[in-house]
Amino acid sequence: MEVLSKENIDIEKIRAQFPILQKSINGKPLVYFDSGATSQKPIQVIDAINAYYKNQNSNIHRGVHTLSSEITVAYENARTTIQKYINAKRAHEIIFTSGTTDSINLVAHSFGKKYITAGDEIIISAMEHHSNILPWQLLCEEKNAVLKIIPVSESGELLLDEYKKLLNAKTKLVAATHVSNTLGTINPVKKIIEMAHQFNAAVLIDGAQAIPHTKVDVQNIDADFYCFSGHKAYGPTGVGILYGKEKWLNEMPPYKVGGGTIKTVSFSKTVYADLPLKFEAGTPHIAGGIGLAAAINYINAIGIENINSHEHEILTYATERLLSINGLKIIGNAKNKAGVISFVVNDLHPLDIGTILDKYGIAVRTGHHCTQPLMEHYCVPGTVRVSLAVYNTKEEIDSLIEALNKAIKMLQ
Ligand code: PLP
Numbered sequence: 342m343e344v345l346s347k348e349n350i351d352i353e354k355i356r357a358q359f360p361i362l363q364k365s366i367n368g369k370p371l372v373y374f375d376s377g378a379t380s381q382k383p384i385q386v387i388d389a390i391n392a393y394y395k396n397q398n399s400n401i402h403r404g405v406h407t408l409s410s411e412i413t414v415a416y417e418n419a420r421t422t423i424q425k426y427i428n429a430k431r432a433h434e435i436i437f438t439s440g441t442t443d444s445i446n447l448v449a450h451s452f453g454k455k456y457i458t459a460g461d462e463i464i465i466s467a468m469e470h471h472s473n474i475l476p477w478q479l480l481c482e483e484k485n486a487v488l489k490i491i492p493v494s495e496s497g498e499l500l501l502d503e504y505k506k507l508l509n510a511k512t513k514l515v516a517a518t519h520v521s522n523t524l525g526t527i528n529p530v531k532k533i534i535e536m537a538h539q540f541n542a543a544v545l546i547d548g549a550q551a552i553p554h555t556k557v558d559v560q561n562i563d564a565d566f567y568c569f570s571g572h573k574a575y576g577p578t579g580v581g582i583l584y585g586k587e588k589w590l591n592e593m594p595p596y597k598v599g600g601g602t603i604k605t606v607s608f609s610k611t612v613y614a615d616l617p618l619k620f621e622a623g624t625p626h627i628a629g630g631i632g633l634a635a636a637i638n639y640i641n642a643i644g645i646e647n648i649n650s651h652e653h654e655i656l657t658y659a660t661e662r663l664l665s666i667n668g669l670k671i672i673g674n675a676k677n678k679a680g681v682i683s684f685v686v687n688d689l690h691p692l693d694i695g696t697i698l699d700k701y702g703i704a705v706r707t708g709h710h711c712t713q714p715l716m717e718h719y720c721v722p723g724t725v726r727v728s729l730a731v732y733n734t735k736e737e738i739d740s741l742i743e744a745l746n747k748a749i750k751m752l753q
Contacts, residue, residue: 470547470712
């Protein structure tokens with residue numbers, strides 16, 4: 342696939358590469374606005390996974406036979422593809438996990454075990470996904486540590502002055518999302534990290550909603566840990582990444598242990614493997630790793646900047662058109678936003694709106710989006726969320742507006 346300039350980005354060609362977009366739902370063409378939950382998959386990713394099971398299926402790292410050697414090379418190449426995509430310094434700083442949630446739990450358990458003691462403080466933000474709240478809440482309960490929360494402004498931006506006040510010598514870790522899955526806010530992660538580093542606190546960035554939309558350079562932002570899932574970035578479910586600085590990963594104890602994580606085992610003493618295997622217990626999701634690399638290659642072929650500017654154009658158009666609807670309020674109006682729009686309409690229940698939109702073939706997400714504290718902050722039971730990907734078009738936004746007007750009429 343050739344790399345396309347912004348002016349020439351061929352959305353019809355891109356759409357044709359996503360077989361599911363040919364589908365009808367309730368007799369209407371599928372309009373998929375739920376990529377924040379999981380993106381659709383291009384044929385290149387589906388083919389890579391098929392090819393693995395058809396022609397390459399074998400276990401990695403433990404075989405001398407040809408199939409095993411070949412798939413080991415392919416799996417390690419996948420690691421390198423991901424390393425380059427996020428500009429990590431070393432391939433062994435890339436740990437395959439089952440997803441963002443798994444990556445965060447790994448750090449909470451392993452970093453938590455080694456470095457967190459009673460009275461220490463961990464800072465998260467008010468706009469975190471439950472996956473970046475609960476592991477820290479549990480850790481703080483277990484260790485008698487203190488969980489502090491960076492508040493969010495009415496428009497959906499983190500209050501950095503308040504964050505500054507929370508930081509002190511007791512702060513051991515800050516965990517914040519790069520892009521909010523509910524508000525779409527792109528957080529100033531470089532600044533957040535720099536401020537934490539002044540107090541020698543490590544920083545974990547939840548990149549689940551950033552990786553498919555924006556350029557990520559873990560060295561430039563100086564992240565200690567960066568997590569994401571394959572399935573939100575055109576890749577398969579069940580695979581994700583934890584990037585960690587070598588220094589931390591070397592010092593941290595293993596989290597899950599078992600086959601693959603060791604150098605030698607005896608009943609008196611076990612010596613664990615070097616990075617990255619120390620953190621990759623058991624047979625991994627091999628097809629997932631291969632599929633994720635295919636997804637990253639797919640993004641690279643289009644160009645992340647092209648994807649970003651296309652989505653931004655759709656975001657601007659969708660925001661304008663949605664705001665023209667009487668009684669519609671967008672939750673999350675940060676200056677710097679990715680392709681996520683959450684909204685409520687008067688006191689209509691988001692679930693009812695989502696159900697009617699589905700009758701018109703339009704897939705949106707409704708509810709609290711695993712950010713219940715944020716819903717409490719905005720005093721709403723939930724929102725309707727439209728989340729965008731490279732395959733969305735202005736015509737699809739027009740279909741949304743038309744169906745939404747009908748839904749509102751019906752419900753009022
Ligand atoms: N963090 C954010 C910001 C998310 O949006 C999500 C999923 O929606 C997650 C974490 C959890 O991702 P996963 O379910 O793939 O582990």
